Structure formats: structure tokens, C-alpha cells
């Protein structure tokens with residue numbers, strides 16, 4: 799009886815060792831052999847694709863500000879509007895400069911100042927200024943309205959755009 803047990807144990811141990819050897823050789827093979835091939839072929843392509851996808855995503859649309867508007871501070875928006883002041887006045891009845899006066903722009907039609915010579919591109923856009931389209935326009939004016947006369951690169955930070963839009967909402 800006891801010697802049979804011993805035989806069984808030996809067989810079991812042999813199978814176990816064989817299994818471990820097979821696992822280890824597989825592990826070692828995976829670890830060292832294919833890496834050389836993959837590193838040159840697969841990985842850089844994948845990395846390039848990820849980088850391209852990332853860049854496209856960043857380029858495509860302005861980050862939404864709808865959720866930021868409620869907490870946005872119009873006083874901060876007024877301060878940020880200094881970046882616009884070379885071209886825009888914001889007070890009621892203020893003059894047009896390089897750009898139109900911006901009093902009562904929010905919720906008003908695009909091209910709301912009758913005495914200002916807007917670009918055809920802006921007038922053709924049509925509709926009313928709201929949170930969503932002001933966000934897009936102020937993010938990258940020439941992306942939202944290709945051909946606009948507004949030569950301004952845009953505001954990158956969503957918090958800044960939210961503050962400006964909140965400020966524009968108060969000008970009525």
C-alpha cells in the first residue's frame with residue numbers, strides 16, 4: 799500500500815514538474831521572443847493611431863460649458879472681457895469699434911447691430927446667440943464661422959468662456 803502511494807506521489811510530482819517546465823518555457827518564450835518583432839511592427843502603429851485619435855478629439859469641438867454656467871461669475875467675465883475691449887464695447891448704446899457693440903447680444907440674433915457691417919459668413923449662420931453657440935464661437939471663432947471678420951484666436955479654458963457668457967447674459 800505504502801509503496802503504491804510513494805509511486806503515485808512520484809508520478810504526481812513528475813507531472814507537476816513537467817507542467818511547471820511547460821508553463822515557464824511558455825512564459826519565457828512570450829517574454830523574450832515575440833517582443834522583438836512586435837516592438838518594431840505593432841506598437842508604433844498603435845501608438846500613432848492613439849495619438850491621432852487624441853489630437854482629432856481635442857480639435858473637433860469645444861468642451862461644453864452648460865454645466866459651468868450656473869457657478870460662473872459674471873464679475874470675472876467682465877474682467878476677462880478686457881481681452882475683447884480692443885474691438886468691442888459692452889455698454890448700452892456703446893460704439894462699434896473693429897467689432898460690434900455687445901450690449902444685448904445674448905439671446906439676440908447673430909448680427910444684432912444694424913449699423914455694423916458684419917461678414918456675410920456671420921449673417922449666413924443665422925439663429926440666436928445662446929450658451930452653446932457662444933461657447934463654440936468664443937472657443938475658436940473661425941472654426942465656428944469660417945470667414946468671420948472676428949480676428950481673435952479664441953478662449954481655450956471652458957471656465958473662462960462660461961464666465962464671459964455669464965457676463966454677456968447680464969448685459970440687457
Ligand code: HEC
Nearest residue numbers: 881882885896897908909910916917920946947948949950
Ligand atoms: C480683433 C478684434 C476682436 C476681438 C479681440 C474680439 N472680437 Fe468679437 N467680433 C469682432 C468682429 C470684427 C466681429 C464681427 C464678425 C463678423 O462680422 O464676422 C465680432 C463679433 C462678435 C460677436 C457677434 C456679435 C453679433 O452681433 O452677432 C460676439 C458675440 C463677439 N464678437 C464676442 C467677442 C468676445 C466675447 C470677445 C473677447 C473674448 C471678442 N469678441 C473679441 C472682433 C473682435
